[in-house]
Amino acid sequence: MAIIDLANPTRFLGLAHRALPWLSEITAAVFLVGLFLTYGAPDDYQQGATVKIMFIHVPSAWLGMFGWALMSVAALGTLVWRHPLADVAAKAAAPIGAAFTFLCLITGALWGRPMWGTYWVWDARLTSVLILFLMYLGVIALWRTVEDPSRAARAAAILTLVGAINLPIIKFSVDSGNTLNKPASVIRLGGPSIYPTILVPLLVMALAFTLLFVTLHIAAMGNEILRRRIRTLRLMQAQSAPGSGE
Amino acid sequence: MNLGPHAGFIIAAYAVAALVIIGLIAWVELDNRAQRKHLKKLHAQGVTRRSEKAT
Numbered sequence: 001m002a003i004i005d006l007a008n009p010t011r012f013l014g015l016a017h018r019a020l021p022w023l024s025e026i027t028a029a030v031f032l033v034g035l036f037l038t039y040g041a042p043d044d045y046q047q048g049a050t051v052k053i054m055f056i057h058v059p060s061a062w063l064g065m066f067g068w069a070l071m072s073v074a075a076l077g078t079l080v081w082r083h084p085l086a087d088v089a090a091k092a093a094a095p096i097g098a099a100f101t102f103l104c105l106i107t108g109a110l111w112g113r114p115m116w117g118t119y120w121v122w123d124a125r126l127t128s129v130l131i132l133f134l135m136y137l138g139v140i141a142l143w144r145t146v147e148d149p150s151r152a153a154r155a156a157a158i159l160t161l162v163g164a165i166n167l168p169i170i171k172f173s174v175d176s177g178n179t180l181n182k183p184a185s186v187i188r189l190g191g192p193s194i195y196p197t198i199l200v201p202l203l204v205m206a207l208a209f210t211l212l213f214v215t216l217h218i219a220a221m222g223n224e225i226l227r228r229r230i231r232t233l234r235l236m237q238a239q240s241a242p243g244s245g246e
Numbered sequence: 247m248n249l250g251p252h253a254g255f256i257i258a259a260y261a262v263a264a265l266v267i268i269g270l271i272a273w274v275e276l277d278n279r280a281q282r283k284h285l286k287k288l289h290a291q292g293v294t295r296r297s298e299k300a301t
Binding site for chain 1: 247256263274
């Protein structure tokens with residue numbers, strides 16, 4: 001099957017139907033391995049056991065940003081190529097990305113209190129992630145406000161592309177010095193600066209979270225295709241009803 | 247496992263993560279059931295797409 005075949009919603013639904021069971025099983029298995037490694041990970045010499053919060057906080061942060069990047073690519077698909085599944089992909093990704101960003105903010109606050117002595121500061125990193133969360137809510141509200149999916153898709157795509165400016169701001173905010181967050185320690189020039197006993201559980205949990213995102217996204221895209229199919233059928237039903245003028 | 251003096255924060259973080267993940271899974275699953283129910287109802291009323299009528 002060529003990649004272009006996936007542009008057909010019916011074929012996508014068929015593929016999703018076949019892929020979701022084993023994708024779910026792989027996700028659950030990687031989560032079990034990740035949680036086992038998390039359980040066995042040693043305490044950090046400075047942070048103690050609170051380093052375990054990192055294994056859920058960092059993947060949530062990555063996926064909050066990944067969700068918006070995915071929506072930005074989909075927005076290009078909507079505006080430039082008018083890809084049939086582009087706006088379906090964008091709409092389905094928004095609540096999932098919002099949930100991971102929310103999780104990043106909450107776990108960050110719970111990690112910050114014992115380490116920094118505060119749940120929240122209005123620094124560059126925390127504020128830009130909060131803005132990302134609010135932008136997610138704005139896009140979700142926009143999708144819900146405009147009834148016609150194709151009109152909503154164009155408006156949401158423009159908002160998404162404008163909001164993508166925030167992604168490099170989040171990424172490089174830790175280098176600005178105006179933040180309590182430490183600079184990047186996994187994806188950096190010269191390789192990760194984290195010791196392997198902490199890095200391996202982190203990467204396995206990141207893989208588990210990513211697989212969860214992908215699985216939920218495919219399932220949510222399937223739901224959105226069904227929702228649009230129902231909308232079309234209801235319009236057909238209304239047009240063929242007696243007194244509809246046809 | 248000894249989580250030290252900040253055990254409450256660690257447990258709370260994992261509990262919130264579990265709630266958010268379970269909530270996401272439940273949202274997707276319940277939405278799928280609702281859409282399939284609506285689709286089945288429409289099909290029962292004889293409302294189908296042209297491509298489905300042809301098969």
